[in-house]
Each structure stands twice: as structure tokens, then as C-alpha cells.
Amino acid sequence: MSDVSVNIGGIRMKTPVMVASGTFGYGPEYADLVDLSGLGAIVVKGICVEPTLGNMTPRTAETRSGMLNAIGLPNPGFEGFVEKHMPFLRQYDVPVIVNVWGRTLEEYADIAEKFDSVDGVAGLEVNVSCPNIKEGSGLFGTDLNMFRQAIAGMRERTRLPLIPKLAPNVSDIKSFARTAEDCGADAISLINSYPAMAIDINTRRPKLANVTGGLSGPAIHPIAVKLVWEASSAVNIPVIGMGGIMTWEDAVEFIIAGATAVAVGTANFVNPLTAIEVAGGIREFLDRNGMASVSELTGTLET
Amino acid sequence: MNLRDVTVIEHVEVQGGYRLLVMDAPDIAAQVQPGQFIHLQIPDLRDALLRRPFSIYNAENNRLSVLYKGVGVGTRWMADLKPGDPLSVMGPLGHGFPIAEAGGYPVLVAGGYGMAALYIAARESRQKGTAFFGGASAGDILCVPEFEALGWEVRVTTEDGSLGMKGIVTDAMDEWLAQNRPEGEPEYFVCGPSGMLKAVGERAMKAGTKAWISLDNNMCCGVGACLTCVQKIRTADGAWEWQRACREGPVFECREVIWDGEESVEHRTSNIEHRTKS
Numbered sequence: 001m002s003d004v005s006v007n008i009g010g011i012r013m014k015t016p017v018m019v020a021s022g023t024f025g026y027g028p029e030y031a032d033l034v035d036l037s038g039l040g041a042i043v044v045k046g047i048c049v050e051p052t053l054g055n056m057t058p059r060t061a062e063t064r065s066g067m068l069n070a071i072g073l074p075n076p077g078f079e080g081f082v083e084k085h086m087p088f089l090r091q092y093d094v095p096v097i098v099n100v101w102g103r104t105l106e107e108y109a110d111i112a113e114k115f116d117s118v119d120g121v122a123g124l125e126v127n128v129s130c131p132n133i134k135e136g137s138g139l140f141g142t143d144l145n146m147f148r149q150a151i152a153g154m155r156e157r158t159r160l161p162l163i164p165k166l167a168p169n170v171s172d173i174k175s176f177a178r179t180a181e182d183c184g185a186d187a188i189s190l191i192n193s194y195p196a197m198a199i200d201i202n203t204r205r206p207k208l209a210n211v212t213g214g215l216s217g218p219a220i221h222p223i224a225v226k227l228v229w230e231a232s233s234a235v236n237i238p239v240i241g242m243g244g245i246m247t248w249e250d251a252v253e254f255i256i257a258g259a260t261a262v263a264v265g266t267a268n269f270v271n272p273l274t275a276i277e278v279a280g281g282i283r284e285f286l287d288r289n290g291m292a293s294v295s296e297l298t299g300t301l302e303t
Numbered sequence: 304m305n306l307r308d309v310t311v312i313e314h315v316e317v318q319g320g321y322r323l324l325v326m327d328a329p330d331i332a333a334q335v336q337p338g339q340f341i342h343l344q345i346p347d348l349r350d351a352l353l354r355r356p357f358s359i360y361n362a363e364n365n366r367l368s369v370l371y372k373g374v375g376v377g378t379r380w381m382a383d384l385k386p387g388d389p390l391s392v393m394g395p396l397g398h399g400f401p402i403a404e405a406g407g408y409p410v411l412v413a414g415g416y417g418m419a420a421l422y423i424a425a426r427e428s429r430q431k432g433t434a435f436f437g438g439a440s441a442g443d444i445l446c447v448p449e450f451e452a453l454g455w456e457v458r459v460t461t462e463d464g465s466l467g468m469k470g471i472v473t474d475a476m477d478e479w480l481a482q483n484r485p486e487g488e489p490e491y492f493v494c495g496p497s498g499m500l501k502a503v504g505e506r507a508m509k510a511g512t513k514a515w516i517s518l519d520n521n522m523c524c525g526v527g528a529c530l531t532c533v534q535k536i537r538t539a540d541g542a543w544e545w546q547r548a549c550r551e552g553p554v555f556e557c558r559e560v561i562w563d564g565e566e567s568v569e570h571r572t573s574n575i576e577h578r579t580k581s
């Protein structure tokens with residue numbers, strides 16, 4: 001049988017299928033239904049230094065073949081997370097990747113340093129899709145210079161594997177991928193949800209309290225496949241592909257495009273077993289094609 | 304909580320656009336507590352992905368049933384379900400109604416599918432009190448014989464006067480409270496539109512009695528993972544925090560809930576503590 005284990009910047013995963021940040025809570029929410037140890041990795045909801053309230057409601061809205069979210073990154077802060085959620089997560093034989101973010105460059109660096117000494121954390125995924133409140137302009141994810149400073153600053157302060165998560169709404173994804181690699185990132189993941197909005201025509205009000213949000217789900221899958229293909233062609237570090245995976249076929253597209261691993265997001269809300277089922281589907285696909293491991297399939301796109 | 308492929312056993316229109324959907328779902332049915340809900344995946348609805356939440360009307364003899372009304376793309380699609388069709392169901396979910404306090408006088412207040420959501424609570428309650436059902440017209444008043452069969456006194460109000468008293472449900476409640484002195488303190492169990500929840504809650508607070516209200520906040524995951532369904536909930540220290548209607552709720556005591564637009568107290572950031580209702 002094919003070997004579906006992968007190594008992402010030193011993080012050993014039993015399967016190449018992780019669950020995406022913000023779609024799987026902190027683990028216990030789905031533990032009744034899903035064998036957490038059977039996941040490639042658990043990526044928890046975004047954490048920053050101080051507790052954060054998040055946006056007002058409505059925070060999500062269903063759209064055609066997808067959904068919008070503007071949750072606003074509510075979280076109990078570093079200390080709250082480590083105290084309340086790490087004891088639970090440490091019980092499972094599964095890598096825990098903490099998704100982290102900051103409002104300033106200092107906050108990005110600080111959160112990296114704080115997690116460096118936390119037992120049971122396998123790596124950090126860096127959410128750069130948040131506004132820089134100090135400079136007041138630009139986003140860490142779309143301004144290449146700010147992106148570089150955020151990742152380089154974190155690299156200096158932690159030995160944990162660092163996985164910058166790229167925003168999709170940039171004109172040249174390759175430059176962000178390369179910058180991440182140059183700054184010492186161990187892998188990259190993409191894509192985050194795509195900026196979007198929806199309007200209730202009867203009230204003429206936006207469907208989200210935050211007015212705009214991020215689009216996720218099958219609607220963004222082809223966009224994500226293209227960006228993963230481009231990004232992976234630009235770097236040597238492993239790429240984690242995500243965006244609209246509902247089935248194993250969707251995941252295999254990412255792998256052929258150049259991903260070493262994938263993450264399942266929105267599909268968890270529909271079928272929490274998606275990540276487990278997708279891993280099974282990938283294994284069978286490799287078997288059928290006489291491939292011994294995922295790496296034989298990664299980046300095999302014929303053009 | 305389970306995730307199961309269940310089979311439709313019965314699906315009939317009850318009245319006024321409301322349909323009764325009965326499923327064969329032994330392991331889910333066996334765990335149901337009053338006021339809990341299920342999260343149902345509507346099959347083949349390819350461009351509307353998310354599950355839909357429905358209160359559990361009844362759970363008996365391996366069967367699970369819901370009462371629902373067609374209001375949008377998903378519930379209209381559900382109208383085509385036939386006996387034998389498979390359905391993916393997650394549940395039972397949430398923290399529902401507590402058991403009525405001994406020595407008190409339980410009062411149910413419901414609008415629309417709220418009547419269904421209160422049925423198990425009505426059955427489990429040792430004391431049987433009065434149930435106030437309200438709706439726009441006669442077609443919106445469900446399950447009256449069922450509640451009467453359990454021993455409840457049912458009082459109906461409709462806005463158009465087509466059944467029972469003309470008016471809204473709180474009018475009937477106020478009139479009844481003015482004329483009756485129930486043996487025991489009234490304890491309210493409420494499910495319906497938020498205006499109704501609020502109005503009953505205000506009366507309960509004024510009278511110093513309890514009102515358990517079931518919120519129908521929009522949901523996405525239904526299990527606490529996505530933080531869509533959050534509600535501002537008052538904390539013991541006078542501040543507030545977000546709690547998840549799908550996990551800590553959907554039922555809260557009316558004093559806990561801070562409604563939109565209400566002059567707000569200070570926020571305390573600890574949003575996702577798992578709390579069990581005593």
C-alpha cells in the first residue's frame with residue numbers, strides 16, 4: 001500500500017490532509033465525530049498575543065458554492081489558549097499547528113517567541129490576512145515589504161517550523177512565495193479566503209456585519225489550484241494547498257499542481273469526516289497509479 | 304453527538320406549509336434532551352452547501368422527527384423527500400431546556416416551529432401547566448391536541464383572530480396572569496421569534512421569575528467550531544462574553560442574554576468556555 005505520510009518542514013504527518021484554521025475550532029468541537037489522531041495535522045483558529053473580541057454578527061453568509069466569513073479572529077489570547085486548549089490537544093497523536101497573527105510587526109514577532117517554548121506545538125502557520133493597525137495602511141498579506149518584515153521578524157524569534165499562509169488577492173503570488181522562502185520559512189500554505197461581499201437586496205444591507213468578508217468553499221477551488229501551481233513553481237520548500245476541497249479529487253488536483261499536503265476548511269462544516277475520507281481517497285489513487293508515496297505525485301502536472 | 308446517515312420514514316404536510324419529517328435514527332434519538340436540535344444536510348443541493356439546523360420535535364422508539372416550514376432554498380427542496388430517502392444528520396446538538404423546577408408552575412410560550420421545539424420538554428416536565436401558542440393565523444398553530452394529551456392547558460392567540468384569542472401571545476399571557484394565581488411560581492419555557500423571546504423575558508425579569516429562551520441565531524457548523532452563532536451573554540461579574548448558540552445554547556435564561564442594541568456592558572474576553580447548564 002502507498003505511503004501517504006509527508007514531512008512539512010520537519011513536521012511529520014501521517015497523512016497529507018490537515019484541517020484548516022478557523023474551520024475546526026480548537027479540536028474538541030469535532031472530537032466526538034472525528035478520530036483526531038487520523039488527521040495529518042490540526043491547525044487551530046488564529047491566536048494573537050492578547051484576547052480579542054472579533055466582529056459583530058452576522059459573521060457568515062452562505063453563497064453559491066461557498067460561504068463568506070468575517071469572524072474577526074476572536075480568540076482567548078496566547079495565555080488563554082495555552083491554558084484552556086493545549087492540555088486537550090496534547091492528548092492526541094497528531095501535530096498541532098497554531099495559526100497566529102498580529103496587528104503590528106512587534107505582535108507577529110512576540111507571538112512567535114511566546115509559542116517557541118510551548119510544549120506540544122509542532123509549528124506555526126502565519127495568517128497575514130489582517131490589517132496593520134499601527135501603520136494604518138496596507139495588509140501584511142498584500143504588501144510585499146510588510147510581509148517580508150513580519151516573517152523575518154518571526155524567524156529571528158522562534159525555532160518552530162514557520163508556515164506563512166499566503167493571501168490570494170495579490171498580483172504576483174510567486175514573489176510572496178519566494179520572499180517567504182528567503183526569510184527562512186519552512187513551508188508555505190495557500191490560499192486564505194478571497195475578499196468578497198454579498199448584499200441582501202430587500203434591506204440593501206450587506207449580509208455580513210463587517211460589510212466584506214472572505215469567500216471560501218468550492219467556489220474558490222480553481223483559483224486556489226492556479227495559485228498553488230504558480231507558488232510551488234517558485235520555491236523549494238513544501239507547499240500546503242487549500243481552498244474548496246470537498247473530495248479527494250479536489251485534493252489530488254492540488255498535489256499534482258505542486259502541493260505536498262492539503263488542508264480541508266469549509267467542507268468540515270458539511271461533513272466533518274472530509275479530511276479522513278480525502279486521505280483515504282488519495283491513498284487509493286496512489287495505489288491505483290502504482291505510486292509508492294505522495295511525493296511521486298507532487299508537482300507532476302503535464303503542460 | 305453522532306453523525307449518521309438516516310432514512311426518512313414519513314414525510315407529510317401537517318398544515319399551513321408546515322411539514323413533519325420522521326427519520327429512523329436510533330442512536331441519535333436515544334440521546335435527545337429537551338430543546339436540542341439536529342443539523343441536517345440537504346442532499347443534492349450542490350450550490351447551497353451548509354447544513355440546516357432544526358429543533359427536535361420528538362425522539363421516541365428509534366425515531367427522530369422535526370416540524371419545519373419552507374422558507375428558502377433548502378427547506379423548499381426538503382419538500383421532495385420521500386420515505387426511504389437517505390439523509391445525513393448530526394446530533395443531538397446544543398444545551399436545551401432544564402427540567403421545570405419542582406413546586407413551580409411551568410408555562411410554555413411558543414410561536415411557529417417553537418411549539419415543536421417544546422414538545423419533549425412538555426412531556427418530560429412532571430408538572431403540567433399552561434401553554435401559550437401564538438401565530439399569524441390558524442395555520443401557524445401546531446400540535447395543540449398533542450400538548451393537551453400530555454395534560455397541558457393550551458391557550459391560542461392568532462393575529463388575525465382565525466383561531467383562539469385575537470392578538471399576540473403576550474396579550475393572552477398578560478390577561479391570564481392578571482386573572483389567575485397559579486399554584487407555584489411561573490417558570491417560562493419559550494421558543495419563537497426573537498421579539499417573543501424578548502417580550503416574555505422582560506415580563507419574567509419584572510416578576511422575578513425564570514424564563515428559558517431558545518435562540519434561533521444563524522448557524523454554520525452547529526458544533527462550536529466556526530463562531531458564527533455567537534450571542535452576547537452576561538457574565539457573573541457584570542461584563543459580557545460571546546457564547547455559542549449552537550454549543551452553550553440554544554437555550555439561555557433570559558437574564559443572561561444581551562440583545563442587539565441594548566446598552567452594553569463591558570466585554571470580558573473569554574469566548575469559548577464550555578459551560579454546562581445546571
Ligand SMILES: Cc1cc2nc3c(=O)[nH]c(=O)nc-3n(C[C@H](O)[C@H](O)[C@H](O)COP(=O)(O)OP(=O)(O)OC[C@H]3O[C@@H](n4cnc5c(N)ncnc54)[C@H](O)[C@@H]3O)c2cc1C
Binds near residue numbers: 358378416553
Ligand atoms: C437552533 C435552531 C432550531 C431551528 N428549528 C427549526 C424548526 O424546528 N423548524 C423550522 O422550520 N425551522 C427551524 N429553524 C430555522 C431553520 O434552520 C431555517 O428555516 C432554515 O435553515 C432555512 O433554510 P433554507 O435553505 O430554507 O433558507 P435560506 O434560503 O438559507 O434562507 C431563507 C430564510 O431563512 C432564514 N434562515 C436561514 N438560516 C437560518 C437559521 N439558521 N436560523 C434562522 N433563520 C434562518 C434566512 O435568514 C432567510 O430569511 C431553526 C433554527 C435554529 C438556529
Ligand SMILES: Cc1cc2nc3c(=O)[nH]c(=O)nc-3n(C[C@H](O)[C@H](O)[C@H](O)COP(=O)(O)O)c2cc1C
Binds near residue numbers: 023245
Ligand atoms: C469560518 C472560517 C474561519 C476562518 N478562520 C481563519 C483563521 O482564523 N485564520 C486563518 O488563517 N484562516 C482562517 N480561515 C481560512 C481557512 O483556513 C482557509 O484558508 C479558507 O477557508 C480556504 O479553504 P476552504 O475553501 O477549504 O474553506 C477561515 C475560514 C472560514 C470559513
Ligand code: FES
Binds near residue numbers: 524527530531
Ligand atoms: S454555528 Fe459554528 S459555532 Fe455555532
